[in-house]
Amino acid sequence: MSQSFEHLAFEHLDQATLKAWLDDARPLTLVDIRDPLSYAQGHIPGSRHLDNATVGDLLADTDRKRPLVVVCYHGHSSQQAASWLAGQGFECVYSLDGGFVDWQVRHPTRVAR
Incomplete structure (x- = not known):
């Protein structure tokens, strides 16, 4: 009997939902997997x-048990990282669609440096 893996280990998260979660101070863990210099220049x-x-x-x-959101440049490599983290036992893992580049365009005043 083969095991089915039809569902993804992580979910996609859109920019508006993350903004709403942050506005509501929802407890979550937010990780940025971009290179250290890019992170230092803005996150x-x-x-x-x-x-x-x-x-x-x-x-x-x-x-x-706390939701974990993974951010990369454009929302591509964060999917692999999110899948890996889900495999490490995180229950609710999300990959941010559009990544930091899209976030910076949509929310320029919400970038820490």
């Missing part, structure tokens, strides 16, 4: 930089 407020060096800390100190 969504409240996000933490995530790379191979910091993923251990994320796994060790993050509530896996």
